[in-house]
Amino acid sequence: MDHFEPRDGALWAEGVSLSALAAEVGTPAYVYSTATLTRHYSVLRDAVAAHSAAFGDALIAFAVKANSNLSVLATLARLGCGADTVSEGEIRRARAAGVPAGKIIFSGVGKTDAELAFALDAGVRQINVESPAELDRLIAVAAGKGACPDIAIRVNPKIGAGGHAKITTGGEGDKFGVPSDEAMALYARAAASPHLNPVGLACHIGSQITDLAPLEAAFRLLRQMTETLRGQGLSVTRLDLGGGLGVPYAGGAHSVSPADYAAMAARVLDGLDVEAAFEPGRLLAANAGVLLSRVIQITERADGRRFVVLDAAMNDLLRPALYDAFHEVKAVTPRPGAKIACDIVGPVCETGDTFARDRALPPLQAGDLVVFTGAGAYGAVMASEYNSRPLVPEILVDGDRWALVRTRPTYEAMLARETMARWL
Numbered sequence: 001m002d003h004f005e006p007r008d009g010a011l012w013a014e015g016v017s018l019s020a021l022a023a024e025v026g027t028p029a030y031v032y033s034t035a036t037l038t039r040h041y042s043v044l045r046d047a048v049a050a051h052s053a054a055f056g057d058a059l060i061a062f063a064v065k066a067n068s069n070l071s072v073l074a075t076l077a078r079l080g081c082g083a084d085t086v087s088e089g090e091i092r093r094a095r096a097a098g099v100p101a102g103k104i105i106f107s108g109v110g111k112t113d114a115e116l117a118f119a120l121d122a123g124v125r126q127i128n129v130e131s132p133a134e135l136d137r138l139i140a141v142a143a144g145k146g147a148c149p150d151i152a153i154r155v156n157p158k159i160g161a162g163g164h165a166k167i168t169t170g171g172e173g174d175k176f177g178v179p180s181d182e183a184m185a186l187y188a189r190a191a192a193s194p195h196l197n198p199v200g201l202a203c204h205i206g207s208q209i210t211d212l213a214p215l216e217a218a219f220r221l222l223r224q225m226t227e228t229l230r231g232q233g234l235s236v237t238r239l240d241l242g243g244g245l246g247v248p249y250a251g252g253a254h255s256v257s258p259a260d261y262a263a264m265a266a267r268v269l270d271g272l273d274v275e276a277a278f279e280p281g282r283l284l285a286a287n288a289g290v291l292l293s294r295v296i297q298i299t300e301r302a303d304g305r306r307f308v309v310l311d312a313a314m315n316d317l318l319r320p321a322l323y324d325a326f327h328e329v330k331a332v333t334p335r336p337g338a339k340i341a342c343d344i345v346g347p348v349c350e351t352g353d354t355f356a357r358d359r360a361l362p363p364l365q366a367g368d369l370v371v372f373t374g375a376g377a378y379g380a381v382m383a384s385e386y387n388s389r390p391l392v393p394e395i396l397v398d399g400d401r402w403a404l405v406r407t408r409p410t411y412e413a414m415l416a417r418e419t420m421a422r423w424l
């Protein structure tokens with residue numbers, strides 16, 4: 001569910017007209033809805049709270065990589081949400097947005113020593129260690145500081161899942177996590193170090209998962225491992241269940257509801273007496289954002305092919321080019337008339353800059369506004385300046401107020417970041 005709805009024949013973001021935003025800020029621009037973020041967070045929070053016996057003092061930590069805009073993070077932080085981070089930059093963003101360090105999880109396959117040191121100084125809740133080599137480096141960094149951080153071992157359960165091969169993370173050949181058969185020994189090794197406090201296990205098997213079965217299998221494995229480790233006299237008090245829950249990209253209902261997901265996880269963890277953590281990214285943010293764009297022109301070919309050329313391109317929203325992802329396209333003020341099949345493309349000079357092929361849309365003309373829905377997660381964060389196009393700005397709406405929460409850089413600012421080599 002989202003709060004981008006038609007009013008008097010035109011699409012609005014909550015109480016703000018998207019046409020008015022386009023006139024003020026220009027296009028392309030991302031527009032986020034506070035009400036939608038809030039709703040998505042509360043649906044998950046309530047689903048988790050319904051099973052507090054199984055989840056203990058559970059933490060929902062938003063995966064900052066999905067949308068790292070400070071105002072988006074602050075909106076979630078005020079609701080009580082924590083942050084799942086994968087770089088010093090993300091930890092800094094979470095802190096700047098008001099997420100307490102005690103609610104920040106630090107994950108990732110390649111944390112540098114400097115980043116580990118930064119996380120220790122910041123006092124993050126937990127560092128998810130993903131390999132023996134990282135464990136050794138963390139021991140050295142922690143020893144150097146006289147610290148003893150809480151850590152979890154991220155397990156690779158050899159269960160991959162997700163909407164596309166490029167976003168599957170739990171498979172055997174994937175770079176993430178420690179294979180379950182090696183993870184036990186690593187946990188024991190961590191426990192033997194005076195510089196680490198192993199508190200639990202973590203897993204994240206993929207993204208845009210629309211089937212509970214692989215998640216359940218992974219959670220069952222975490223449970224088994226917890227019991228085995230405890231049998232060896234080791235303490236396991238936290239399980240980080242990762243993110244990954246898929247969202248409907250074309251309207252409609254969730255294929256897996258947050259309530260069913262939480263009920264499944266609660267069944268698996270029943271009686272285990274752990275604190276659970278969840279790391280949703282897409283679930284909270286995807287349908288809370290749209291990419292607003294204007295039609296530059298319609299190019300019609302003699303063979304009947306029709307290209308709608310937008311001012312948004314693959315550098316602004318990469319998902320269709322990278323994952324063949326589907327994003328619904330809606331006219332902001334739909335014109336009457338039969339739908340026409342068209343290719344929706346951007347101005348970037350490669351064929352990959354195609355958002356959709358043969359998509360049936362109401363008639364569009366040059367100057368019309370459209371939105372890509374489901375663009376609030378992995379949209380702006382994956383944008384670049386490819387083709388020297390300035391980074392797309394971001395707008396946050398809350399009721400009938402709005403704010404430009406990341407400005408569009410000027411061309412002058414874009415060029416000013418570079419220094420001419422002294423011999424030129």
Ligand code: LLP
Pocket residue numbers: 063065066084107108167169204206207208242243244245279280281282283319323377378
């Ligand atoms: N936790 C960890 C350790 C992760 O690596 C991720 C996402 C998440 C949580 C959040 O997953 P989510 O709930 O959003 O599925 N750029 C891709 C998605 C990459 C996801 C990477 N990891 C896309 O646009 O589909």
